[in-house]
Amino acid sequence: MAETFRAILVTKGQDGGQRAAETHLTEADLMEGEVDVAIEATTVNYKDGLAMTGKSPIVRRFPLIPGIDFAGTVTASSDPRWKAGDAVLANGWGLGETHHGGYAERARVKGDWLVRRPPAFSAMQAAAIGTAGYTAMLCLMKLEKAGVTPGDGPVIVTGAAGGVGSVALAILKANGWHVVASTGRPQEAGYLKDLGADEIVDRAEFSGEGKPLGKERFAAGIDSVGSHTLANVLSQVKAEGAVAACGLAQGMDLPTSVAPFILRGISLLGVNSVYQPQDTREEAWSRLARDLDPAMLASITREIGFEDIISAGADIVEGKVRGRLVARLT
Numbered sequence: 001m002a003e004t005f006r007a008i009l010v011t012k013g014q015d016g017g018q019r020a021a022e023t024h025l026t027e028a029d030l031m032e033g034e035v036d037v038a039i040e041a042t043t044v045n046y047k048d049g050l051a052m053t054g055k056s057p058i059v060r061r062f063p064l065i066p067g068i069d070f071a072g073t074v075t076a077s078s079d080p081r082w083k084a085g086d087a088v089l090a091n092g093w094g095l096g097e098t099h100h101g102g103y104a105e106r107a108r109v110k111g112d113w114l115v116r117r118p119p120a121f122s123a124m125q126a127a128a129i130g131t132a133g134y135t136a137m138l139c140l141m142k143l144e145k146a147g148v149t150p151g152d153g154p155v156i157v158t159g160a161a162g163g164v165g166s167v168a169l170a171i172l173k174a175n176g177w178h179v180v181a182s183t184g185r186p187q188e189a190g191y192l193k194d195l196g197a198d199e200i201v202d203r204a205e206f207s208g209e210g211k212p213l214g215k216e217r218f219a220a221g222i223d224s225v226g227s228h229t230l231a232n233v234l235s236q237v238k239a240e241g242a243v244a245a246c247g248l249a250q251g252m253d254l255p256t257s258v259a260p261f262i263l264r265g266i267s268l269l270g271v272n273s274v275y276q277p278q279d280t281r282e283e284a285w286s287r288l289a290r291d292l293d294p295a296m297l298a299s300i301t302r303e304i305g306f307e308d309i310i311s312a313g314a315d316i317v318e319g320k321v322r323g324r325l326v327a328r329l330t
């Protein structure tokens with residue numbers, strides 16, 4: 001009898017509705033790819049929550065193993081770049097969307113999708129950083145490329161107590177920024193300050209309809225919230241400042257005007273972690289190894305069991321998760 005492994009599977013019912021459930025699969029159930037990986041750790045991002053609850057059409061092929069990230073060890077490879085025993089991680093590339101993802105003890109993927117795990121990180125640490133942390137670093141790299149520096153003024157991080165936000169606070173602080181954290185959870189002020197926030201602001205200040213231009217407060221921003229929040233941040237960025245936008249926790253819309261762009265010359269920098277080229281991924285991961293203090297990473301990470309992943313998906317879309325969640329698989 002073929003050996004089985006644990007997995008979560010999202011299936012579509014006769015009524016068109018989808019459901020996520022734990023199951024056992026065999027290697028014959030895996031999709032095409034040149035590299036087999038024994039997954040050691042995975043995580044729950046906001047997007048995974050959307051995928052498992054079906055709140056947004058993230059899963060585009062059924063049945064599918066969700067999970068946009070994993071970290072593990074190569075067990076077999078027909079790609080000459082990888083061999084059994086290599087420590088790897090993967091983020092994006094359609095994992096958990098169109099290709100079986102990280103919520104299983106085994107994966108089979110294209111060699112192009114894997115990143116060599118920096119020696120600084122265990123599988124658990126790499127998964128704890130996951131797409132959220134790697135995206136926070138992509139945002140910082142975009143801001144740096146745009147030429148804004150800590151000397152220009154403060155940076156605002158929206159969705160600060162979330163996964164992207166928590167890592168953003170820590171890496172911005174490590175790079176010398178004065179960090180303003182916007183949160184709807186004032187009870188997390190101590191947590192946010194320990195991570196690197198110099199000031200805490202109530203997200204209600206940003207989440208309603210605002211003016212096209214406001215007082216110039218910030219040199220830069222990292223926004224994982226979108227909608228009115230991003231519009232209000234844009235209206236309060238200083239001349240020639242820049243905002244990296246990666247998320248839509250408040251909404252997909254962006255009710256703003258051209259005023260911040262044409263009257264203050266600010267830049268809105270889009271960040272898409274899913275299809276980044278390999279050299280950008282490697283740069284982001286080596287910057288994380290340099291800038292993210294392991295003690296800080298531990299303080300934002302909570303370990304959950306494999307059996308908790310589905311309920312954690314529901315919690316994260318309801319904004320109930322603080323920092324990062326990580327699950328050990330083997």
Ligand code: NDP
Pocket residue numbers: 044045046047131132135158159160161162163164165182183184185203207224225229245246247248249250271272273274316317319321323
């Ligand atoms: P989390 O749920 O961990 O964090 C989101 C945070 O946003 C929450 O913790 C909360 O922060 C805040 N928030 C939630 N709902 C609202 C609301 N209605 N109004 C204002 N603020 C709100 O998610 P992640 O950090 O994993 O992801 C954040 C966003 O970034 C998601 O939209 C995700 O899809 C996107 N993303 C995009 C990527 C890309 O490639 N572009 C990659 C990774 C993530 P607080 O409690 O502090 O207010």
